[in-house]
Amino acid sequence: DAGITQSPRHKVTETGTPVTLRCHQTENHRYMYWYRQDPGHGLRLIHYSYGVKDTDKGEVSDGYSVSRSKTEDFLLTLESATSSQTSVYFCAILWPPTGEQYFGPGTRLTVT
């Protein structure tokens, strides 16, 4: 168990509203990631972080921003949600001893 939690686990919101998803880890891992999962696309990287205040864009970063003000929390914000952002969002951490990524349970977001 890599100690990753995501909140909320489910959310329904309306187009145009801001939404923030939280990823929390308990073991001070340096690297954290946000992915989205969509049918026919697999998992695609949105943003990742390699330390406090150090973040970078992934493959599908348009419409998303992230923040990491402390090691344990990595926030994903949709400034103005759109229906195309309806998806399942997964957070992950990098486990240094093995170089493997471990995933949280996911957040199902529906934008109506």
Next chain:
Amino acid sequence: GDSVTQMEGPVTLSEEAFLTINCTYTATGYPSLFWYVQYPGEGLQLLLKATKADDKGSNKGFEATYRKETTSFHLEKGSVQVSDSAVYFCALSDQPGGSEKLVFGKGMKLTVNP
């Protein structure tokens, strides 16, 4: 850029059938290769990995061999069980031995019937 192509399915098998899920990749250098599994309602879990050519990863009866000459990492299991029903993802990292950034295939849904 780096990419992964895998069978997309969905695939339905009977219990005890043989399973192969094809995965090929495009990458510069010497990537590490992974298979992740996602059981219904859960996040992804690492199933197995290989970090250099000719390495064989294995776990829970699944195996995959890193074939540099064919740029492939096909997943196999000799006898599937109902509990193997899940979505399977092939992935690569362009860092040898590590996975700071992963590129995923589109996933393949497997259903195993009793």
